[in-house]
Amino acid sequence: MAGPDSDPDAGPLPDGGAPGGDPVVAAVFDAVAATAPEIRAALPGRRVESGTENASGESVLAGDLYADELLGDAITALDGVGLFVSEERETAVDAGGAVGGDGTGETADGSPYAVAIDPLDGSSNLRSNNAMGTVVGVYDAPLPATGRDLVAAGYVLYGPITTMVVADEAGVREEVIEPDGDGGVERSVVTDDLRLPDDPLVYGFGGRVPDWPDAFTAYAREVEDELKLRYGGAMVGDVNQVLTYGGVFAYPALVDAPEGKLRLSFEANPIAYIVERAGGAATDGERDILDVEPDGLHDRVPLYVGNEDLVERLKAALD
Numbered sequence: 001m002a003g004p005d006s007d008p009d010a011g012p013l014p015d016g017g018a019p020g021g022d023p024v025v026a027a028v029f030d031a032v033a034a035t036a037p038e039i040r041a042a043l044p045g046r047r048v049e050s051g052t053e054n055a056s057g058e059s060v061l062a063g064d065l066y067a068d069e070l071l072g073d074a075i076t077a078l079d080g081v082g083l084f085v086s087e088e089r090e091t092a093v094d095a096g097g098a099v100g101g102d103g104t105g106e107t108a109d110g111s112p113y114a115v116a117i118d119p120l121d122g123s124s125n126l127r128s129n130n131a132m133g134t135v136v137g138v139y140d141a142p143l144p145a146t147g148r149d150l151v152a153a154g155y156v157l158y159g160p161i162t163t164m165v166v167a168d169e170a171g172v173r174e175e176v177i178e179p180d181g182d183g184g185v186e187r188s189v190v191t192d193d194l195r196l197p198d199d200p201l202v203y204g205f206g207g208r209v210p211d212w213p214d215a216f217t218a219y220a221r222e223v224e225d226e227l228k229l230r231y232g233g234a235m236v237g238d239v240n241q242v243l244t245y246g247g248v249f250a251y252p253a254l255v256d257a258p259e260g261k262l263r264l265s266f267e268a269n270p271i272a273y274i275v276e277r278a279g280g281a282a283t284d285g286e287r288d289i290l291d292v293e294p295d296g297l298h299d300r301v302p303l304y305v306g307n308e309d310l311v312e313r314l315k316a317a318l319d
């Protein structure tokens with residue numbers, strides 16, 4: 001990722017977000033940027049369990065629910081969004097378009113996009129006060145769909161500063177988001193041409209080492225000889241390190257969980273789209289993540305993303 005002064009055209013965004021591009025996509029990321037300071041401000045009081053489980057059978061924190069509600073309200077209110085799905089909701093929400101009886105919906109004419117979010121990614125980091133994020137995918141199709149139907153994807157990273165990375169057909173942009181002191185946000189572009197560095201430096205792999213299949217362990221042994229370990233337990237934070245320094249992130253297939261942990265619609269597809277637009281690659285071990293055909297909204301998938309040669313080596317190792 002380029003440094004703050006690297007792009008001579010970088011600077012504050014005009015009202016309404018980035019110029020040009022798809023207006024619905026711009027409106028989605030305007031809404032996401034606008035909620036980011038509110039989500040951040042709400043976290044200190046929401047580090048406790050909510051007492052519920054989500055559709056993936058995971059315990060939900062109060063922060064997960066708060067972010068889900070805030071983002072759900074903001075995104076379903078947008079013109080041009082027909083369907084809203086979230087990691088924290090069992091079924092899809094009709095956001096103004098026609099929704100089919102099975103809950104996964106059909107998007108309506110003139111309101112074609114479906115937005116999928118992981119409201120708080122890495123929320124187990126809330127207790128230990130480490131980085132977390134929000135992941136967003138904008139699909140031009142009813143969900144579940146493949147990542148080929150993404151028209152844009154992005155994430156917010158709640159780190160020492162709040163940043164947002166957005167990828168669409170024009171490329172990948174990184175912004176800093178700050179409250180403007182007037183109830184709104186000030187957004188400044190760090191770069192509008194984010195590219196993975198050619199010389200990779202870091203790796204981060206999830207799951208317990210004894211649970212890794214032997215072929216992945218052998219690959220990891222090679223990689224740890226070449227790169228520095230950077231694993232923080234939030235996909236968004238760990239992928240952001242890969243985008244910044246070059247390298248590889250994986251939440252692999254595990255011996256007892258061949259689908260891994262991460263969810264295709266909310267996590268793997270948007271991250272694969274962003275990394276590929278930034279010049280990298282993403283695979284489930286066999287095929288491009290964006291080609292994985294989903295059966296259900298909450299499907300999981302192994303995810304390996306980063307510099308192309310590292311991902312190609314991984315594929316060869318798992319073969």
Ligand SMILES: O=P(O)(O)OC[C@H]1O[C@](O)(COP(=O)(O)O)[C@@H](O)[C@@H]1O
Pocket residue numbers: 058087118120121122123124206207233234235236251261262
């Ligand atoms: O705690 P583990 O097993 O390392 O898992 C970490 C992974 O799980 C996640 O936290 C799952 O995301 P959620 O927090 O949205 O459920 C990823 O962000 C991260 O890569």
Ligand SMILES: [Mg+2]
Pocket residue numbers: 118120121122235267
């Ligand atoms: Mg997540």
Ligand SMILES: [Mg+2]
Pocket residue numbers: 064087118119120121122123
């Ligand atoms: Mg989450």
